[in-house]
Amino acid sequence: MDNIIVETKNLSKSFKKQIIFHSVSFALEKGKAYGFIGHNGSGKSILFKILCGLMSPDSGEIKISGKTLGKEIDFPNDTGIIIETPQFLEEYSGIKNLRYLAAIKNKITDETIKSTLVRVGLDPENSQPVKKYSLGMKQKLGIAQAIMESPNLLILDEPFNGLDKTSVENIRSLLLELKNKGVTILLTSHIQKDLDLICDEIFEFNEKKLEKITMR
Numbered sequence: 001m002d003n004i005i006v007e008t009k010n011l012s013k014s015f016k017k018q019i020i021f022h023s024v025s026f027a028l029e030k031g032k033a034y035g036f037i038g039h040n041g042s043g044k045s046i047l048f049k050i051l052c053g054l055m056s057p058d059s060g061e062i063k064i065s066g067k068t069l070g071k072e073i074d075f076p077n078d079t080g081i082i083i084e085t086p087q088f089l090e091e092y093s094g095i096k097n098l099r100y101l102a103a104i105k106n107k108i109t110d111e112t113i114k115s116t117l118v119r120v121g122l123d124p125e126n127s128q129p130v131k132k133y134s135l136g137m138k139q140k141l142g143i144a145q146a147i148m149e150s151p152n153l154l155i156l157d158e159p160f161n162g163l164d165k166t167s168v169e170n171i172r173s174l175l176l177e178l179k180n181k182g183v184t185i186l187l188t189s190h191i192q193k194d195l196d197l198i199c200d201e202i203f204e205f206n207e208k209k210l211e212k213i214t215m216r
Contacts, residue, residue, distance in 0.1 A: 003029050003030050004027045004028065004030070004049065004066075005028060005029065005030045005064065005065055005153060005184045006027075006028040006061075006062075006064055006153070006186070007026070007027045007028070007049055007062070007063045007183070008024055008025055008026055008051075008060060008061070008062050008063075009025050009060055009061045009062075010023050010024070010025055010059065010060040010061070011023075011025070011047070011050065011057045011059070011060035011061075011062065012024070012057060012058045012060055013043070013046055013047075013050065013055075013057050013058055014058055015017070016196070019042075019208050020043045020206050020208070021042075021043040021046070021047065021165050021205060021209065021210065022209065023037075023209060024047065024060070024209065025060075025095060026068050026203065026210065026212075028076075028184065028186070029184070030182065030184050031154070031179065031182040031183070031184060031199040032179070032184060032185075033179045033184075033186075033187070033198045033199045033200055034062065034178065034184075034185065034186050034199055034201050034202070035187060035188070035189065035194075035195030035198070035199035035201070035202040035203070035204070036048075036186065036187070036188045036189075036203050036204075036210075037188065037190075037195065037200075037202060037203070037204050037205070038205030038206070039190070040204075041100050042075060042205035042207075043189070043203065043205050043210075044050075044157070044188045045083065045084065045157050045211075048083055048124045048157045048186070048188065049083055049088075049157055050062065050157055050171060050181055051064075051067055051069075051076070051155055051186070052069070052075065052076060052079070052083060053073075053075040053076060054083065056129075058071060062114045063154070064076040064077070064079070065077065065078075065153075074139070076153060076155075078151045078152045078153060079151050079153040079154070079155060080145070080146030080147050080148075080149070080152075080153070080154045080155070080156075081146060081155050081156075082143065082155070082156045082157055082158075082159055083157045084157060084158075085135075085139075085156075085161075086124060086137070086138055086140070086141060086142025086145065088130045088141065088148050090130050090131035091127060091129050091130075091131065091132065091140065092129060093121055093126060093127050093129060093181050094117065094124075094125050094126065094137075094141045094144075094172075095113060095114070095117060095126075095132070097130060097141065097145075098113045098116075098117070098141070098145060098148060099113060100211070101145060102148065102149070104113075105149065106146060107149055108149055111114040112148060113144075113148055113183040116147060116148040117141075117144050119168045119174060120140040120143050120144045120147075120170070120174065121140055121167055121170055121171075122140050122141060122144065122191060123185065124159040125150065125209065130145075134162070135161070135162035135181075136162040136164060136167060137161050138162070139159070139160075139161055139162045139163055140163070140167065142169075143156075143159055143171060143174075147174075147178065151183070152182070152183060152184065152214065153183070153184045153185075153186075154175075154178065154183060154184070154185045154186065154187075155186045155187075156186065156188070157187075157188050157190065158187075158188055158189060158190070159171060159175075159187055159189070160172075160181040160189055160194055162190055162210070168173060168194070172194060172197060175198050176197075179198070185198070185199075187199075
């Protein structure tokens with residue numbers, strides 16, 4: 001189906017005979033937001049790492065925009081990613097980090113980088129090195145990195161981690177804007193409200209399987 005952007009079939013993952021999850025299958029449509037919940041250790045972050053090509057499943061298949069991950073592509077194309085705590089060059093400022101990363105593809109302007117920083121609540125003129133950033137500032141920088149090149153797919157593991165109430169509302173509004181523009185969003189959060197306000201469908205890890213629990 002042309003409207004399916006992420007599809008998994010019978011994904012399974014275990015470590016040292018401990019099953020993390022098994023038989024995980026879903027098909028996610030373009031332009032919708034999907035939430036994934038579960039207790040710590042339930043497999044949310046592991047699933048996202050597998051979807052990003054950072055880890056391999058024990059069995060099963062993943063297709064991103066119709067291409068098989070691990071065979072036709074090694075990593076999902078046109079995708080913004082946050083997995084765990086975002087990592088940056090600590091000695092450099094936030095904007096210098098983003099300029100360095102943007103130079104890899106060389107597809108956006110410096111003005112786009114600056115406007116993205118403003119949109120997530122950071123000052124592009126701040127020359128402070130990232131090592132002096134708070135956890136919330138680093139999280140905002142990670143979100144800026146994920147969205148600055150206008151990807152069609154966002155895979156965000158706990159994007160609200162470390163953010164204060166005002167920043168959470170700002171980032172929530174930003175994600176809704178992106179969804180309304182046709183971006184597909186996958187995210188985890190410990191806060192049910194964040195998922196309820198953003199997501200079209202929510203999946204929960206339960207007894208090593210993934211179950212759809214809500215749908216708009």
